[in-house]
Amino acid sequence: MSDACGCSDEKPGTGETEETEEAVGFWQVREVRAAAVSGALLLAAWIASLAGAPQWLTLPLEIAALLVAAWTFVPSTLRRLLKGKIGVGTLMTIAAAGAVALGQYEEAAMLAFLYAISEGLEEYSLAKTRRGLRALLDLVPAEATVIHNGEEVTVDPAALVLGDRMVVRPGERLATDGRILTGRTSVDTSALTGESVPVEVGPGSEVWAGSINGTGPLEVEVTSTAENNSLARIVHIVEAEQSRKGPGQRLADSIASKLVPGILIAAALIIGFGFIVGEPLLWFERALVVLVAASPCALAISVPVTVVASVGAASRMGVLIKGGGALETLGKIRTIALDKTGTLTRNKPAVIDVATTGTSTKEQVLSLAAGLEARSEHPLARAILAAAVDRAPVTDVDAVPGAGLTGLFEGRTVRLGRPGWIDAEPLADEVRRMQQAGATAVLIEDDGQVIGAIAVRDELRPEAREVIARLTASGYTTAMLTGDNTITANALGKEAGITEVHADLRPEDKADIIRTLQGRAPTAMVGDGVNDAPALATADTGIAMGAMGTDVAIETADIALMGEDLNHLPQVLGHARRTRSIMLQNVGLSLLLITVLIPLALVGALGLAAVVLIHELAEIVVIANGVRAGRISRRTVLKTAQPVPALEPAS
Secondary structure: OOOOOOOOOOOOOOOOOOHHHOOOHHOOOOOHHHHHHHHHHHHHHHHHHHOOOOOOHHHHHHHHHHHHHOOOOOOHHHHHHHHOOHHHHHHHHHHHHHHOOOOOOHHHHHHHHHHHHHHHHHHHHHHHHHHHHHHHHHHHOOEEEEEEEEEEEEOOOHHHOOOOEEEOOOOOOOOOEEEEEOOEEEEEHHHHHHHOOOOEEEOOEEEEEOOOEOOEEEEEEEOOOOOHHHHHHHHHHHHHOOOOOOOOHHHHHHHHHHHHHHHHHHHHHHHHHHHHHOOOOHHHHHHHHHHHHHOOOOHHHHHHHHHHHHHHHHOOEEEOOOOOHHHHHHHHHEEEEEEEHHHOEEEEEOOEEEOOOOOOOHHHHHHHHHHOOOOOOOOOOOOHHHHHOOOOEEEEEEEEEOEEEEEEEEOEEEEOOOOOEEEEOOOHHHHHHHHHOOOOOOEEEEEOEEEEEEEEOOOOOOHHHHHHHHHHHHOOOEEEEEOOOOOHHHHHHHOOOOEEEEEEOHHHHHHHHHHHOOOOOEEEEEOOOOHHHHHHHHOOOOEEEOOOOOHHHHHOOOOEEOOOOOHHHHHHHHHHHHHHHHHHHHHHHHHHHHHHEEEEHHHHOOHHHHHHHHHHHHHHHHHHHHHHHOOOOOOHHOOOOOOOOOOOOOO
C-alpha cells in the first residue's frame, strides 16, 4: 500500500502477525466493526432528530459515532506524523477536527464513518486476496505416514526430514516434495499447475507437495522439508514480489505523494483568502471540503488492490507472476518469442528413422550410437539409448562441444555428430529428407566411414498449433528461436504455424535476436529457464515454461508457467491485458474524481457531507473494480482440451 494513502499504517504493539490478519473474516476486520458501531450510533441520532429529540440527546450520539470511527485512523495518523509522514489520514483528521471546530458534529461523524468503511473494505479485500494465495498451503495434509525402523508411523508434515521414506496411499495428498522409490500411479497436480490431466509417474519421478495420488500406493523419498517445498516456495516468492511496482503504480504513488502536501498548502491559502475578504468561517469550511475532495486515497490504492488480486488469481491457475512490474509489462507485450525444445515441443525426442550404408544394419548403427551416448544426459542421447537393443562397448569417449562425440571401438575410432562435422556423403539425401520431416539427424562414423544416420524427432505439443493460432488471431507476432538446424526448425515452425524462425542459435545468439525483436515491439521470451536464461533476462518479460520445482526457472523469469500445458500462455496474456485495463480504469476514475470535486468544493457547490459521501463511494468502486482482477473461473482455465476462442485483438 502506498505511503501517500496512509491506509496501511504500521500497527506496533498489536501483536498481530501476517497470518492472523489473513485469517480474519469480513466482520473481524476492526475498521468494519468500528464502522458498523459508528453507523448504528449515527442512525440512532438521525432517527432521534426526526422524532424531535433535544440536542442534548442527539449530540452525544453523534460525538460517540465520531470517536468510534476516528479511532480507526486518527491514532495511526498521529504516529505517522511523529515520523514526519503525511497521508490521506492526515487530511481526514484535519477535516474532521475542522468540522468539530465549526460545530458540525454530524458531518464530522459522517466523514469518519465513511472513511472507516472504505478502510475496512480495503483491508478486507487485500487480506482476502492474500488468503486466497496462502490457501495453497492448505493443500498439504495434516499428517504424513513415514517408515521408521520398518514400521509405518504418522507424523506432522513439519517433522519430515530429507531422506525420509513417505508412504502415500491412493487418494492421499503428498505432504512435501519427493522422489518415487516404488510404485506407479497417476498424480493430480491441477491445484499446482492448473492442468486437468493427471500425470503418469513411476520410480525416479519427481512429485510435488499438494499433489493427489491416483490409484497406486507409493513409497516416496522426501527431497524437501515442509517449509521449503514447492508450495511454500510459490507462496513465498509471490508474496515477496507482489510489492515490485510497475510504471502505473509508480505514477499513481508519485501523484498521490505530491498531492497531499499540495492540498495542505492550498487549504492554508484558501483560509488566508477568507481572512482577506472578511469571511474567515465561510472559507475555512470550504478549505475543509477541498481537503476531502482532493484526497488521493482512491488513486493510491487503485493499482495495489488490482495487482494483489491479479497475482493471487494467476498463482491459483498455475502461473507465478513476480509483482506488479511484471504484470504491467506483460499486458503491453505484442511479440512472443518461443524456444523450440521443451516449449513448443514435448522435450521427449524419439528415434523415428535409421538410414544405413553398405553392409551395416540398423541394429549395428543404433548399438554403436548407444555405446557413444551411454553416459550422456542429452535428450537426443536418451532417445537413442531407448531405441537401441544393446550398446557397443565403446571406450575413451570424449565430447567435442557443438559437434558430437568420439571414442574407440575394437581399436577403431568411432564418431557421432551433426552433419558438417561428419561428412554426410553418401547419406546426404537421407539426411536432408530427415531434416525436412522436422527431425534432427545425427551421423555415425566408423574408422572414417559413415555407416548410418539416425533421425530423432521431438514432437510438437498437441496444443502448440492451436495456441499459436490464438496468439496470431489476438494480434501477437510469434517467432521461434532454436539451436537446431535451419531445415528442421523451418519444418517444425511451419507445422506449428510460425513463419518467423531463427535457427542454429547459441544461447547468446537468442539474446541478440530478442534485442532485434524489441526494436519492433515489447517482446516476451518463453523458454525453459536454463538454456534460455540470457534470452529470458534480455526480454521485456521472461516466461519460464514447466517451472514446477525448478528453482533456476523461477528465479530467472519474470513469470513462470508451473505446468507443461502451453494453453496457459494465451490465458495469462489475456489475464495481464485485462488487469492492465482495470488499472487504467481505476487511475482514470480516481484522477477524474479529484479534478471534478475540487472546483465544486471551492465554489461551495458541494458541502462537506456530500463530498465525503461521493469520495468514499468512489473509493469503494475502485476497490471493487480492482478485486475483479482476481476473478478467474477455474472451470474455464481447466478446459484446455476443447477449442478456446482467441483473445481480444491487441491494440
